[in-house]
Amino acid sequence: MSRHAVVIGGGIIGLATCFEFQEAGFEVTLIEPDPISGATHHAGGMLAPTAEVQYQQHELVPLMRESAQLYPDLIRRVGQHTDLPTGYRTEGTLLIGADRADGQHLTELIDYVKAADLDIEPLTTRHARQLEPGLSPRIVKVAAIDGDHQLDPRLFARALYDAVLSRGAQHIREAVETITPQAVGLTSGKRVAVESTGVVVLAAGLGAAKITGWFDGEHPLQLRPVYGDIVRVRVPEALQPLTNRVIRGFVEDRPIYVIPRDDGTVTIGATSREDSPHPRTSAIHDLLRDAIRIV
Ligand SMILES: Cc1cc2nc3c(=O)[nH]c(=O)nc-3n(C[C@H](O)[C@H](O)[C@H](O)COP(=O)(O)OP(=O)(O)OC[C@H]3O[C@@H](n4cnc5c(N)ncnc54)[C@H](O)[C@@H]3O)c2cc1C
Incomplete structure (x- = not known):
């Protein structure tokens, strides 16, 4: 029996997360009122571990390097589930x-x-x-x-979205208000049950700062x-x-x-x-x- 993952947010991070859960054999539910409408819609799409190196941030370098190394394989695997273009280019x-x-x-x-x-x-x-x-x-x-x-972030996110849906993901077009161990609460008042072996991933970008219920006290995500x-x-x-x-x-x-x-x-x-x-x-x-x- 496959396990269930609920992913909140359909930007590049949420969609890539849906895709990788499907690769790992999970059933996926995406909750997103307006896919690819956040930072992903506006981004440049540079995959630049070298040009983006910042003084005093050398701890990030291995992560940036590894992330860039993962891309060709991710693009290839996504291409097995959609015909949509990604705008991936390697001229440097x-x-x-x-x-x-x-x-x-x-x-x-x-x-x-x-x-x-x-x-x-x-x-x-x-x-x-x-x-x-x-x-x-x-x-x-x-x-x-x-x-x-x-x-091209808009193209790649659309390709990811198409691949994820073609592999059977359920898409709920609503916004999330709360997350508890038992359920994800939507703005309409409906609830999406979370199985005891299930996983919930919060990938709502800036919107994550407004989602409550999963912490005690002050919101741990102080985003601006x-x-x-x-x-x-x-x-x-x-x-x-x-x-x-x-x-x-x-x-x-x-x-x-x-x-x-x-x-x-x-x-x-x-x-x-x-x-x-x-x-x-x-x-x-x-x-x-x-x-x-x-x-
Ligand atoms: C001008 C600009 C240029 C950039 N250029 C680059 C670049 O060249 N290279 C690079 O690597 N990065 C770049 N970035 C950064 C990059 O855009 C972000 O890191 C990336 O898009 C973040 O993706 P995400 O999926 O986390 O967030 P988002 O794309 O913001 O997606 C979040 C999603 O969550 C949804 N959401 C919000 N609240 C809720 C809720 N309550 N319930 C359900 N869903 C919700 C939103 O509708 C949205 O679709 C750039 C950013 C900007 C602004």
Whole structure:
């Protein structure tokens, strides 16, 4: 008899969790009012254990590296249960320093990344522009990270959702309010029983902070929203492909990325702020200006 897993939240984490439970022989119930509507819908989709290395966070490096190594197999296995595309691409990433100070920043980052035993290769700007003619002639420093890949999060999440449903998952289109050892309580007042051998996974992103019943005292998840602006533009036919690799860089110390997609669009991101969920014209201007500085 198969065991039962209840997964709360249908973003990339919840859907991938549903998929892996099915791989392990579980019956799965997904509870999600509006699949792929959270951070997953807005994300860049860079699978970047090297470019994302942060000073003082070296404990994360083995996890990031292993996570990236798991992706090709995950993509392959999901593809056995759906025909939908994932936007998974392995051309790699170029990291750019726009001016001299950004170049110095990049030099220090290369040393830090190498010390973490991750692969990064400095290139001459001439060599980089042979690889990617769309790069600006004004950039001063470049490094190649062949192991940093990308997927299209909207496409991959849809592929996961399709695969999970095709394997028989039940989808309840409602929001969860409470979790107890016996049941998951929905906003409609209905309850989904949890078997004694069952598993409940809370993967509701920011929404997890409002779900109660599974702890004593103060809510253990003190989450706060961080918003970001991200721009998607269609590249004219004559300029296709703008680049083949993901281009990330620093422009006057501001991070910027340009992600080419299979559908001829590029995704340019991202700002990061905590004040308002609404997009800003000034942020769109800043993103386009910095992207044009490197591509
Ligand atoms: C602008 C931007 C760019 C990013 N770029 C990258 C990147 O390049 N690479 C990278 O690795 N990460 C990136 N991220 C981070 C990435 O988006 C998140 O880490 C990831 O999407 C989190 O997925 P999730 O499934 O945990 O959450 P979400 O995608 O937010 O999904 C949570 C789901 O839970 C559901 N939910 C909420 N409350 C309830 C409830 N009460 N009951 C049931 N369901 C509920 C929501 O409807 C939602 O569908 C980026 C994020 C942003 C904002």
